[in-house]
Amino acid sequence: MLGEVVIMKGNEAMAEAAIRAGMDGYFGYPITPQSEVIEYLAREVPKRGGVLLQAESEVAAINMIYGAGGAGARVMTTSSSPGISLMQEGLSYIAGAEIPCLLANVNRAGPGLGTIQPGQCDYLQTVKGGGHGDYHLIALAPASVQEMFDFVYLGFELAEKYRNPAIILTDGALGQMMEKVELKDEKLPKPDISWASTGKGKRKERNVITSLYLQPEKMEVINHNLQKKYKEIEENEQRWETINTDDAEYLITAFGLSARIAQKAMDILREEGHKVGLFRPISVWPFPKKGLSPLLDKVKAVVDIELNAGQMIEDVELVNRGRVPVKFYGRMGGMIFSPDELVDFFKKEVL
Amino acid sequence: MKEGYELIYERPKSLIKVHNHYCPGCTHGVVHKLLAEVIDELGIENETIGVAPVGCAVLAYDYIDVDWQEAAHGRAQALATGIKRMHPDKYVFTYQGDGDLAAIGTAETVHAANRGENILVVFINNAIYGMTGGQMAPTTLEGQKTSTSPYGRVIDDMGAPVKIADMLALLPKTYYITRQTVADVKGVRAAKKALKKAFEYQKAGKGYCLVEFVANCPSNWKMTPIQSFEWTKENMFPYYPLGDVKTPEE
Ligand SMILES: Cc1ncc(C[n+]2csc(CCOP(=O)(O)OP(=O)(O)O)c2C)c(N)n1
Numbered sequence A: 001m002l003g004e005v006v007i008m009k010g011n012e013a014m015a016e017a018a019i020r021a022g023m024d025g026y027f028g029y030p031i032t033p034q035s036e037v038i039e040y041l042a043r044e045v046p047k048r049g050g051v052l053l054q055a056e057s058e059v060a061a062i063n064m065i066y067g068a069g070g071a072g073a074r075v076m077t078t079s080s081s082p083g084i085s086l087m088q089e090g091l092s093y094i095a096g097a098e099i100p101c102l103l104a105n106v107n108r109a110g111p112g113l114g115t116i117q118p119g120q121c122d123y124l125q126t127v128k129g130g131g132h133g134d135y136h137l138i139a140l141a142p143a144s145v146q147e148m149f150d151f152v153y154l155g156f157e158l159a160e161k162y163r164n165p166a167i168i169l170t171d172g173a174l175g176q177m178m179e180k181v182e183l184k185d186e187k188l189p190k191p192d193i194s195w196a197s198t199g200k201g202k203r204k205e206r207n208v209i210t211s212l213y214l215q216p217e218k219m220e221v222i223n224h225n226l227q228k229k230y231k232e233i234e235e236n237e238q239r240w241e242t243i244n245t246d247d248a249e250y251l252i253t254a255f256g257l258s259a260r261i262a263q264k265a266m267d268i269l270r271e272e273g274h275k276v277g278l279f280r281p282i283s284v285w286p287f288p289k290k291g292l293s294p295l296l297d298k299v300k301a302v303v304d305i306e307l308n309a310g311q312m313i314e315d316v317e318l319v320n321r322g323r324v325p326v327k328f329y330g331r332m333g334g335m336i337f338s339p340d341e342l343v344d345f346f347k348k349e350v351l
Numbered sequence B: 001m002k003e004g005y006e007l008i009y010e011r012p013k014s015l016i017k018v019h020n021h022y023c024p025g026c027t028h029g030v031v032h033k034l035l036a037e038v039i040d041e042l043g044i045e046n047e048t049i050g051v052a053p054v055g056c057a058v059l060a061y062d063y064i065d066v067d068w069q070e071a072a073h074g075r076a077q078a079l080a081t082g083i084k085r086m087h088p089d090k091y092v093f094t095y096q097g098d099g100d101l102a103a104i105g106t107a108e109t110v111h112a113a114n115r116g117e118n119i120l121v122v123f124i125n126n127a128i129y130g131m132t133g134g135q136m137a138p139t140t141l142e143g144q145k146t147s148t149s150p151y152g153r154v155i156d157d158m159g160a161p162v163k164i165a166d167m168l169a170l171l172p173k174t175y176y177i178t179r180q181t182v183a184d185v186k187g188v189r190a191a192k193k194a195l196k197k198a199f200e201y202q203k204a205g206k207g208y209c210l211v212e213f214v215a216n217c218p219s220n221w222k223m224t225p226i227q228s229f230e231w232t233k234e235n236m237f238p239y240y241p242l243g244d245v246k247t248p249e250e
């Protein structure tokens, strides 16, 4: 049966999904282009239940998330690039203490205060760590408002399954764009929170949430355990989409908004008889090596397309290991390429 | 107990039986004991969540037998806010040094207080950074020598020692703010009462309570414990006077 279908902004879809999925608390700080999330929640949460708090900063917000998540609550925060930078210390603590929670970065173009226009320039920060220490966030990259909605569910699910912070890496265009969304009407089951710091209650053993182990012997074991978990996530949770890859001679790699525009470019090139396919990572960490690697044995060249200076291309190259030439096309500073622009690049540089 | 003996003192149940890592004569240990006694007396050990700081008390969770979370440096009151908002019926306290609470965590402190979060903040003001080896704190006194103010704190250059308790008392949503000491027996008794009162206020949903301890750091002050208590009385008490800074209007 089809769920209720509505038209909404990507940011609002994330907020609506969070309420429907059974979010217990949201702590956040306004920043363009994602303030609609907290504004939507500020309207809805008082009517539909849960906790909502506007924090005094992103530093405070992520540490409220740490506290509330560590106390067993299903919690979420959202921000955009400069705010996500401020959250990095807290995220490292959260990853180290293995607290499930969900974030979204509605990426704007940097560096610095940059612009409020969309960008994908926080890819490396998202997938390679961002904060200090050896840790990973589970990172999902939606390419439509529907996926903005769906990945809130998926993000909570994965975060709780692995007791690891998850992040939706999206951008200002998807956040602001209005599209059709099919809403789900289900609440996620309550996760096991026997590890959480909720007050001992009837428990014999007390729970302590920490990432501190002063003895290096112990800290190494903690690290090994984290790495084991990350291996398991890499094994089980790679997600991707392929379009027209069966007969493809040329492959586009692109995530999120770039993939949507690249898909249009691919259609134009196909109409002109060029066999172009698209590989879209959905999980950007774990990077979908399993999906990409076999394709690289079949194509003549890869064109990686991103709204940054070339970040995901590093992961593409790591999978490729020199098998085929990989070209890059990107725009920065909040500029967005048009499909025609990509087609021109293809014709000049690739075909 | 042996016949003819009367029990007049015992270790609080909630104080875990391990050696602590605090230096001899350090007041952190005494404040821990008082907290454990109060938790025992109120019978709230199963409903209490502590938030430890980054500072010498980073391992406070090894000593008091309740659930804990270990915060990032300065962020304890943001964690406490998150915890308390999700568990309004539980007792939540933070335990923080002066660097943690009044330097790197000033924003979290001021805003948790301003929202009137229904938590207890235990604030150890020893006028120095203990854990990192004796650097200047926001509360370091004028002229006080530390490793980063080796010629003494100069107010024109480094600012004046921060009386954060008085600042917080100005906020309409703070409920009970008091300055205590454990430098002598009389102080210990009064301090315990203050901690107990603060937990009782929390139970009654009254809001933000802060108990400051004018504390010591014999190691980094480079004094014997007894000298450190004398120094506290001579130098700290005049600037950080003991007693209630803000009491509820009842
Ligand atoms: C982000 C960050 N900056 C700096 C430090 C180093 N650091 C650890 S404890 C501390 C100061 C501790 O002093 P205080 O809060 O007064 O507590 P005390 O040790 O005196 O009890 C500092 C600067 C840190 N751990 N994290």
Ligand code: SF4
Pocket: B021, B022, B023, B025, B026, B027, B028, B056, B126, B130, B131, B216, B217, B218, B219, B220
């Ligand atoms: S360094 Fe100072 S504050 Fe820290 S345990 Fe030693 S005496 Fe106490």
